[in-house]
Amino acid sequence: MRIITYNVNGIRSAMKKGFADWLRSDPADIICLQEIKANAEDVPVADINATGYEVFSYSAQKKGYSGVAILTKLKPKNVICGNGLQQSDAEGRVIRADFGDITLINAYFPSGTSGEDRQAYKYQWLDEFFTYLDEVRKSRPKMIICGDYNICHKAIDIHDPVRNKNYTGFLPEERAWMDKLFGNGYVDTFRHFNQEPHQYSWWSAFGGARANNKGWRIDYINVTEPLKAKLKHAEIMPHIVHSDHCPVFLELKK
DNA sequence: ATGGTGGCGCGGCCA
Numbered sequence: 039m040r041i042i043t044y045n046v047n048g049i050r051s052a053m054k055k056g057f058a059d060w061l062r063s064d065p066a067d068i069i070c071l072q073e074i075k076a077n078a079e080d081v082p083v084a085d086i087n088a089t090g091y092e093v094f095s096y097s098a099q100k101k102g103y104s105g106v107a108i109l110t111k112l113k114p115k116n117v118i119c120g121n122g123l124q125q126s127d128a129e130g131r132v133i134r135a136d137f138g139d140i141t142l143i144n145a146y147f148p149s150g151t152s153g154e155d156r157q158a159y160k161y162q163w164l165d166e167f168f169t170y171l172d173e174v175r176k177s178r179p180k181m182i183i184c185g186d187y188n189i190c191h192k193a194i195d196i197h198d199p200v201r202n203k204n205y206t207g208f209l210p211e212e213r214a215w216m217d218k219l220f221g222n223g224y225v226d227t228f229r230h231f232n233q234e235p236h237q238y239s240w241w242s243a244f245g246g247a248r249a250n251n252k253g254w255r256i257d258y259i260n261v262t263e264p265l266k267a268k269l270k271h272a273e274i275m276p277h278i279v280h281s282d283h284c285p286v287f288l289e290l291k292k
Numbered sequence: 293a294t295g296g297t298g299g300c301g302c303g304g305c306c307a
Contacts, residue, residue, distance in 0.1 A: 047299070047307085048298090048299050048300070050299090050300090051298085051299060073299090073307085075299065075300065076300090101300080101301080102299075102300040102301065103300080103306075104306095105293085116295090147305080149307055151306080151307055152306055152307070153306080154301080156306090185295090188307095242297085243296080243297035243298055243307090244295080244296045244297060245295095245296065245297090282297090282298080282307090
């Protein structure tokens, strides 16, 4: 099973930049998208279907904001939009699909860049999401969790850890939450295979950040311990450019 | 400390 997580920064914008051609190249069996920035009726479902993927999407109440989707060639047993947490669901941030005994959860974590109230929301969201994951795991122990977490885990995951040490996305409290998640049996699959520095999945739009690889690793694919023996390959795909983020890939053995 | 860019929808807001 090949899985990609990708914050597309607007599905319609990505389509204008060749996203459908990339889908036709068969990059994965399942592609989890964040920030589709489109109401359900504005998602280009027919164009995506024509590339060979079925589409399940979940939009925010606010038009053109947030939203997640799962594009898949494998038929899911069921799909659940939202996670029952009121704050998450209003902003279209979580979608789940079950494939056999594997549960996939695709999440777009809040950003804290626009102010203290959004940072407070982010902390509440993190707490609720952690509780939600552990609740799902009780009945569905084989889980894949992926998405835009909007948090760098460690200094190795950010181009300038000193300058950003008090900046949202790299705050000690946020990094501690990542420690807690990864320490609770959710494996950071990219770091399972790759310990190298300068491996990023997002670059600021400002100041030529991407050209100079001044990025952040904020997009992740986690698996629970029962799937650890199935890990086959993981990589970040910075050469794919329809967005300010790039895709992150994971392959599991059959 | 500020400003720099880009998507969405048509105002600024959000990232």
